[in-house]
Amino acid sequence: MRKRGWGLTTATVLLLSTVTFSFPIAANAELPAAADELSLVRVQLPTEAMFDELLASGADIAARPRMDDGRLLVDLVLTGSQLDALTARGAKTVQVIQRAGDAQARFAESQRSSQRATAADTLHFLSANWWSSEGRTFLQTLVATTAIADPDVEITVTWTAANGATGSFPLQRFVDAGEYQYHVADPQVLPAQPTKVTASSSLGGVSRVVTPTAWPGATPPPLPVGYQKDFIDAYMTPTDIKARIARLGRQYPNLVEVVDLPHKTQGYRRTATAYLGDPANAAVVVESKQFGDQGPNGWQVKTVNPGKPNQPAQATWRDRVLTVSLATDHTGAVISTTDQIAALISARFPQRFSAFVEDGSAGKAMPVAGPTTMDDGLDGSVSRKPWTVQALRIGAHRDGSRIGVLAYSQEHAREWGTPLVTLEFAERLLANYSTDAATRQLLESVEVFVIPTVNPDGANYSFNDASFQRKNLVNHCTGAQRDPRNADSWGVDVNRNYTVGSVFDGYVGASITNCLSGTYAGTAELSEAESNNVIALAKAHDNIKFAMNVHSYGGYFMWPPGAYAMPGRVTLPRPSAEEAAMFQASAKRIVGAISASRGTVTWPSRTGPVADVLYSAAGNSADQLYYELGIFAWDFEIGNDRWNPQTSQWEGVGFQPPFAEAHAESQEYAEGLVELLRVARDYDRQGR
Numbered sequence: 302m303r304k305r306g307w308g309l310t311t312a313t314v315l316l317l318s319t320v321t322f323s324f325p326i327a328a329n330a331e332l333p334a335a336a337d338e339l340s341l342v343r344v345q346l347p348t349e350a351m352f353d354e355l356l357a358s359g360a361d362i363a364a365r366p367r368m369d370d371g372r373l374l375v376d377l378v379l380t381g382s383q384l385d386a387l388t389a390r391g392a393k394t395v396q397v398i399q400r401a402g403d404a405q406a407r408f409a410e411s412q413r414s415s416q417r418a419t420a421a422d423t424l425h426f427l428s429a430n431w432w433s434s435e436g437r438t439f440l441q442t443l444v445a446t447t448a449i450a451d452p453d454v455e456i457t458v459t460w461t462a463a464n465g466a467t468g469s470f471p472l473q474r475f476v477d478a479g480e481y482q483y484h485v486a487d488p489q490v491l492p493a494q495p496t497k498v499t500a501s502s503s504l505g506g507v508s509r510v511v512t513p514t515a516w517p518g519a520t521p522p523p524l525p526v527g528y529q530k531d532f533i534d535a536y537m538t539p540t541d542i543k544a545r546i547a548r549l550g551r552q553y554p555n556l557v558e559v560v561d562l563p564h565k566t567q568g569y570r571r572t573a574t575a576y577l578g579d580p581a582n583a584a585v586v587v588e589s590k591q592f593g594d595q596g597p598n599g600w601q602v603k604t605v606n607p608g609k610p611n612q613p614a615q616a617t618w619r620d621r622v623l624t625v626s627l628a629t630d631h632t633g634a635v636i637s638t639t640d641q642i643a644a645l646i647s648a649r650f651p652q653r654f655s656a657f658v659e660d661g662s663a664g665k666a667m668p669v670a671g672p673t674t675m676d677d678g679l680d681g682s683v684s685r686k687p688w689t690v691q692a693l694r695i696g697a698h699r700d701g702s703r704i705g706v707l708a709y710s711q712e713h714a715r716e717w718g719t720p721l722v723t724l725e726f727a728e729r730l731l732a733n734y735s736t737d738a739a740t741r742q743l744l745e746s747v748e749v750f751v752i753p754t755v756n757p758d759g760a761n762y763s764f765n766d767a768s769f770q771r772k773n774l775v776n777h778c779t780g781a782q783r784d785p786r787n788a789d790s791w792g793v794d795v796n797r798n799y800t801v802g803s804v805f806d807g808y809v810g811a812s813i814t815n816c817l818s819g820t821y822a823g824t825a826e827l828s829e830a831e832s833n834n835v836i837a838l839a840k841a842h843d844n845i846k847f848a849m850n851v852h853s854y855g856g857y858f859m860w861p862p863g864a865y866a867m868p869g870r871v872t873l874p875r876p877s878a879e880e881a882a883m884f885q886a887s888a889k890r891i892v893g894a895i896s897a898s899r900g901t902v903t904w905p906s907r908t909g910p911v912a913d914v915l916y917s918a919a920g921n922s923a924d925q926l927y928y929e930l931g932i933f934a935w936d937f938e939i940g941n942d943r944w945n946p947q948t949s950q951w952e953g954v955g956f957q958p959p960f961a962e963a964h965a966e967s968q969e970y971a972e973g974l975v976e977l978l979r980v981a982r983d984y985d986r987q988g989r
C-alpha cells in the first residue's frame with residue numbers, strides 16, 4: 302500500500318474498500334499497476350492547461366472532466382509510466398477504478414452471481430382471498446415464482462389470523478400445456494379472518510407481506526318478503542322440460558313466448574345392429590341403413606349351410622329376414638370367411654344394410670349363426686322423432702328493444718342439474734313479475750332468452766341408457782368403430798363443434814380423429830344441429846349482449862379465452878383491459894349472489910378465463926358468442942366442491958348428485974343468473 306497520502310478523500314477510501322469487499326480479487330489498492338499495464342484511473346489535474354494538453358495529445362479520456370470541490374477530476378485510461386509522468390507534474394491519483402487485468406476476474410464473478418440470481422427466486426401473490434361459509438373461514442392464495450423453469454421449487458404460505466393464530470400450508474405447482482402458470486392450493490380452513498400472508502420458497506425467495514381481501518366482496522340485494530322460488534322438485538328429462546316450457550308459455554302468455562329453434566336434432570334414435578356369429582370368436586356386424594324405429598328393429602339375420610358342395614355364397618331378403626347361405630367346397634365344407642360375408646351383405650343390399658367384420662374377427666371362418674334380431678339398443682320409451690329444441694323468450698317487451706341475456710344449459714347430456722338452474726331462473730322471473738317490484742323492473746329493462754336443454758337426444762340417452770353420456774346421439778364413426786360395443790362412446794361433443802378457436806383451426810382440447818373421444822368435435826365446424834341452434838338464436842336477436850353457458854360440475858365461473866393453440870400455448874385474443882375488468886367485476890357480483898343462497902363460494906382459483914383456470918376447450922360456444930358476436934359470454938360449472946368437516950376434505954359432487962344437492966345447486970345458480978340480469982341492466986344504463 303503505497304501512496305496512502307495521495308489526497309484520497311474519506312469517501313474514496315470508503316468506495317475503494319467497498320469495491321474490495323464486493324470484488325475480492327480486484328487489487329485496486331495496489332497503486333498503480335506495472336509501468337506498461339493499462340489502468341482506468343481518476344486523476345486530479347493541477348491545471349486546466351494540463352487537461353487541454355491531454356486532449357490535444359489524444360489521451361484516452363474515459364469521462365468528461367468535472368469540477369469537484371474545486372478539484373479538476375478526469376478519468377483516464379493510461380499506463381503506469383504515463384501516470385507517473387502526470388504525477389511528477391502535480392497530478393494526483395484519486396482512484397484506480399479498474400486495471401486491465403481486473404476484467405477477466407470480474408466476468409467470472411458475474412457468472413457466479415448470475416447463477417445465484419437464477420437459483421434464488423422472487424415470489425408475488427397473484428391473489429390472496431378469504432371468505433366465510435357455513436361458520437368457517439377459508440383462505441385461498443395464488444402465488445407466482447420467478448423460478449418458472451424449476452419443477453422442484455416448493456412454496457409455503459404462512460398466515461396470521463385476527464385472533465393471533467398463525468399457520469402455514471404448501472402450494473402445488475400448476476403447469477398447463479407444459480407451461481408454468483402459478484402455485485395454488487385448495488382453500489384452507491382458518492380459525493379467524495387472516496390479517497396477513499407471506500410466501501416463501503425452497504429456493505430462498507420470499508414475497509412481500511400481503512393483506513388478504515374479502516372474496517367475492519359483493520352481496521346481492523336481499524330477496525323481498527314473499528319472493529317466490531323453488532320450482533324444482535325432481536330431475537327433469539327432456540320430455541319433462543318440454544312440458545314445463547309449455548306450461549310456462551300457457552301460464553304467463555303476456556311475459557313469455559316459446560321459440561322453436563330451427564335445427565331439429567336427429568332424435569333419440571340409432572340404427573339397428575346385430576352380431577352375426579359370436580363376437581368372442583368370429584362375427585360380422587350387420588347394421589341397418591335406417592334408424593331402428595323406422596323398421597329395422599326386429600329384423601333378423603342368419604347364416605346357413607347350403608348342405609351341398611361347390612355352392613357360392615349368396616344373400617336373400619324375405620319377410621324381414623336376411624339369410625346368408627355360405628359358400629362350400631367340393632366336399633361340402635363351408636369355406637366363407639367373415640370378410641367375404643360382410644362384403645357380400647353390403648354389396649347385395651346397399652340400401653338396406655351395411656356389414657363389417659367385428660374387431661378381431663378378420664379373416665376367420667364365417668360360422669353358421671342366427672337368427673339374430675336386429676335392434677337399435679335404446680331402452681327409453683321416449684319419442685324417437687327428431688327433437689325440436691325450444692327456448693323461452695321472457696320479458697315485458699319482447700321486441701329487441703331491451704338488452705338481451707341468454708342462458709343455455711345441458712350442451713352436455715349428463716349434466717342433469719343444469720336445466721334445473723335455467724328453468725328455476727325462468728320461473729322465478731315469471732312468477733314474481735306481478736308481486737315483486739324489483740323483478741318487474743328487471744323484466745321491463747332486460748329481455749331474457751333461455752334454452753334449458755341444448756342436447757335433448759343425448760340427455761334422453763343419459764337418462765335411459767348410459768348415465769355418463771356427454772355428447773349428442775349422432776354417430777359419425779366409420780368401420781369397426783361402429784361396433785355396438787362402442788355405443789356409449791358415440792356422438793359429438795356439442796361444446797367442441799363451434800367455429801372459433803376450433804380443433805379444425807389447430808386449437809387444443811378436442812378430437813377430430815377419434816369419434817369415440819369424449820371431446821370428439823364432429824365432422825366439421827357446426828356439423829351438428831345442437832350447436833347451430835345456439836348460434837341461430839343468438840344471431841336472430843342482436844340485442845343479446847350477455848350469455849351464460851351452464852355446465853356441471855366443479856364450481857367454476859369462467860370467460861374467454863377458452864382455447865389455445867400449440868406450440869406456445871397461444872390463446873385466443875385476451876379481452877381488452879376494460880373488458881377483462883368487466884368480466885372480473887361482474888363475476889364477483891354473480892359469485893356473491895350464488896353464495897347468498899347457502900353459502901357456496903366459488904373459489905378465486907376457479908374464477909377466470911377458461912384457458913387459465915380449467916383447460917383449453919377448442920371450439921366451445923362461449924368463445925363463439927364472444928369473438929364472433931360480441932357477446933359477454935360466461936360459463937358456469939355448477940356443483941361446487943363441498944367442505945366435509947369430518948374428513949377435512951373438499952369433496953366433488955358429480956354430474957348427477959343426490960337430488961337434494963342438485964336442488965340446492967338449482968337455487969343458488971338461479972340467484973346467480975338473476976344477478977346476471979342486474980349486471981346487464983346496469984351495463985345498459987351506463988351506456989353500451
Ligand SMILES: [Zn+2]
Binds near residue numbers: 712713716852853
Ligand atoms: Zn359440460
